[in-house]
Amino acid sequence: MKHISIPAVLVCTSALVGCAAQQGGGAAAPHGSEMVAEADACNGISPTDEDPFVDSHAITSVEPLREQVNLGKISWMQLRGARVSVAATHSMTRQWLAKTALCHFSRHPISSSPISIAVGESTTGFVVALRTEDQLDRAGAERLLHSSEVAWAPTSTRQQAAR
Numbered sequence: 001m002k003h004i005s006i007p008a009v010l011v012c013t014s015a016l017v018g019c020a021a022q023q024g025g026g027a028a029a030p031h032g033s034e035m036v037a038e039a040d041a042c043n044g045i046s047p048t049d050e051d052p053f054v055d056s057h058a059i060t061s062v063e064p065l066r067e068q069v070n071l072g073k074i075s076w077m078q079l080r081g082a083r084v085s086v087a088a089t090h091s092m093t094r095q096w097l098a099k100t101a102l103c104h105f106s107r108h109p110i111s112s113s114p115i116s117i118a119v120g121e122s123t124t125g126f127v128v129a130l131r132t133e134d135q136l137d138r139a140g141a142e143r144l145l146h147s148s149e150v151a152w153a154p155t156s157t158r159q160q161a162a163r
Contacts, residue, residue, distance in 0.1 A: 003034065006016075006129050011070045017144075018119065030117075037106065037109070038103075038106050038107055039105050041106040041116075042103035042107070043052050044066070044104065045099065045100060045103045047084075049091075049100070050089070050091075050100075051100055051103075051104055051105040052086045052087075052092075052097070052100065053100070053101065053105075053152070054104070056151070056152050058086050058087050058089070059084060059085065059086060059087075059153075059154070059156065060086070060087050060111065060124070060125070060150040060154070061083075061085040061153070062066070062082055062083070062084050062085075062145075062148050062152050062153045063082070063083045063085075064079055064082065064083070064133055064145055065079070065080050065081045065082055065083045065129055065130070065133075065141075065145070066078060066079055066080065067131075069078045069135060076105065078135070079138060079141045079142060079145065080131040080132055080135070080141050080143075081125055081129065081130045081131035081132055081141050081144040081145060081148075082130045082144055082145045082148035082149070083126075083128070083129055083130075084127070084128045084130065084148060084152060085122065085125065085126070085127055085128075086125050086126045086127075086128060087124065087125045088125035092125075092126070094119050094120070094121055094126060097119050097126050097128065098117070098119040101117050101128055102117065102118065105117065110130065110138075110144065110147045111130075111140060111143060111144045111147060112132070112134070112143070113132050113134065113137055113143070113144065114128075114132070114133035114134070115130055115131060115132060115133060115139030116133055117129070117130060117142060118131070129151050130144055130148060132144060141155075
């Protein structure tokens with residue numbers, strides 16, 4: 001999976017740090033306006049390019065993302081965010097989806113808490129894991145999951161959750 005870190009305080013500027021760290025660079029992101037940072041995060045992506053996070057027909061499901069937490073001999077499953085399944089298209093790659101996700105979330109922050117993005121492949125497409133950076137931030141994880149469900153859950157899933 002490709003991991004991209006997006007601290008949410010200055011989502012766009014901080015997103016560049018995630019890119020630099022992912023590509024092996026250690027330089028800090030320059031301080032500047034969100035417009036410049038968004039332009040860097042979206043470099044190579046045209047406004048007319050397909051964005052699966054805007055075209056919610058590409059989103060096939062939104063599920064809770066739970067991970068095991070270990071504290072000595074005690075372990076438990078804890079909510080960390082959301083798993084968003086994206087249907088594959090003939091031209092979509094994991095790398096392109098990761099780049100598109102970075103651009104999308106620098107333009108449209110989904111959480112006030114710092115989040116990371118990991119993109120993996122599945123048998124029917126891709127899975128985008130949106131997780132809170134702070135492992136103990138349960139409230140942030142719940143907000144992230146709720147925001148994801150409201151934004152992308154297929155209509156039938158939202159209707160079932162409302163019951």
